Amino acid sequence: MYKQLARAAGASWGLQPEIIRTIYTAAVEPTILYAASAWAPAANKLGVQKQLNVVQRGFAQKLCKAYRTVSLNSALLLAGILPLDIRIREAASLYEAKGGGPQPTLGDREIERMASALEAPHPAKLVTLQYDSIADDEEYRNRSEEFAVRIFTDGSKIQGKVGAALSLWDSTTETKALKLTLPSYCTVYQAELLALQKAATEALKRRENTFGIFSDSMAALQTVTNVSAPHPLAVETRDTIRRCKLQNKSVSLFWIKAHTGLEGNERADQLAKEAALKSKKKPDYDLCPISFVKRQIRMRSLDEWNGKYKAGETASGTKLFFPDAISAYGIVRKIDLTYIRTQIFTGHGGFSSYLTRFKCKENSSCACEPGVEETVAHILLECPITERARFETEQELTMSLTATNLPFLMRDKKDRPKFLDYCEKIVSLVISRNKL
Ligand SMILES: [Zn+2]
Known part of the structure; x- marks a missing residue:
């Protein structure tokens, strides 16, 4: 290859x-x-x-x-x-x-494992699920009329803390609110899935017969409605909804756009944030996502x-x-590496010191003075021939060009392009000088 x-x-x-x-x-x-x-x-x-x-x-x-x-x-x-x-x-x-397997960095935290194919429900027990989208308040009112209970769910990650919430409504007012917490290594996606799973559990427990569940997380809804998605929370949610159906209850799923002013959604959002920030109780779900382990x-x-x-x-x-x-590792992908730039960062290129080392040139001196070796550090930081350009760049960067400052210049998003421009200018000059 x-x-x-x-x-x-x-x-x-x-x-x-x-x-x-x-x-x-x-x-x-x-x-x-x-x-x-x-x-x-x-x-x-x-x-x-x-x-x-x-x-x-x-x-x-x-x-x-x-x-x-x-x-x-x-x-x-x-x-x-x-x-x-x-x-x-x-x-x-x-x-x-x-x-x-045990992970030394995780202590006794357990890792969230995807359900294996062996644990999948028997094909006869599969329920096909789908979700509909709701665009605005008016559509919500039309679609939600048929449900005795409307359950809004939301998950939230705020200041590194994770929470989820349910807000249950009859036709006009909130009848019950439920806050859930997750440890900080959990993801919003897990929080959203947990909220959906708890919503399904509520539907199973209650006496009413028709339930509408509203979430603003398309990803979580897609996972729940995809019968082959192996996420443990989704598997559990699907099974709970199946059991609801056995009791002749109807459970419908809806996606609503976040922050469209839907009262129940705003309430669930606020509850989830409170759950994340204020709750001191034991987490309702604490399996560690594989992305965290990764x-x-x-x-x-x-x-x-x-x-x-x-x-x-x-x-x-x-x-x-x-x-x-x-x-x-975080920087190099952001720098568009060119042939010239790599020569600067490696010192392997058209510089006398390198050319002499590999027997392409007889003398490793810089053009400024015999005996002074022409290295990348010399031409960028010391050479009198490039002094003027250096001075101008230092003015622009409001920083002196010294060896100790180089790593800092590479890290700084604003200074880096200016500094690289300077480097390219000087190095192109030296390379063409050495070609003569
Ligand atoms: Zn020089």
Whole structure:
């Protein structure tokens, strides 16, 4: 796969990096990670690691348009992809977590597992469900007339806290309100699903016969009405509605647009926020979503990678700009890496110091003074030839261009483009100077 790709992409021509990234993440990585959970321990072996490095190095270099001499450490950081051995362990941990294995970062919290096909209801017990949309107050009044009980549900995440609520109405007033809480690692989606599930339970418990359930979460309604969606809360909701039907009760689901001023919806919204912020009671639902586990595993991976990156002897040119792999991971994808920019971030390019190292030039001196080595740091921060442009940029950035400020300039959204413009100008000048 790599050889095919290499023929279609060079450092300065051919396939765009974003296309290569898609091919890498959608085809190459999954191929390598196939059944990784079974052989993950092998990825710690030196021989296996070397093979993985060879594969990944090529792709990483193509992704960031780097010279082939650039180290794997640099190329990975600039390409914004994690080392394969770490990805393999990541895939294995995730597989374990999904199977309910203990997670050191989670303590005794239990992970939300999707219902397996074996637990699915018998086909004869399947109920087909659907939901209708309601656009405004008038439509609501027309459609809701037939229901003895209208139940509005909502979920909310506010200041990192999660809550859900039900508000039950007869034709004019609220008859009952119910607040539910979830721990902060839960998602709004879970809160919305929990509210729907509790609404169905209310319908099952009550004496009335007709129920309309109104939610403003299209995602939750879609999950509940999709008979093959394995989310445990959706499975439970469907089963509850089925039992309602056995008691000759009718339960209808509706989607309403949020914040259209529908009284019941506004009330449920307010209750859900209160539940999130004020409630001190034990959570009504506390299974940890797999997305949370994924994030935790990713953070652990980034930590591991950062240690490797910092300890590595290579990538000194890249560390000048990105001393920390974790913060770099969030930045590099936002920088449109060009052929020139990668030369700046790696030090591998048309600079005398590099050209001499690889025997393309006899003298590593800068044009300003014999004996002063022409490195990226020198031309950007010290060289008298570029002093004027440097001075102007410093004025514009209101910051002096020093080695300690480089990482800061890369992190800052506002200063970064100005600084990169300056770098590109200087470096293009030096590269063409060295071509003569
Ligand atoms: Zn110089």
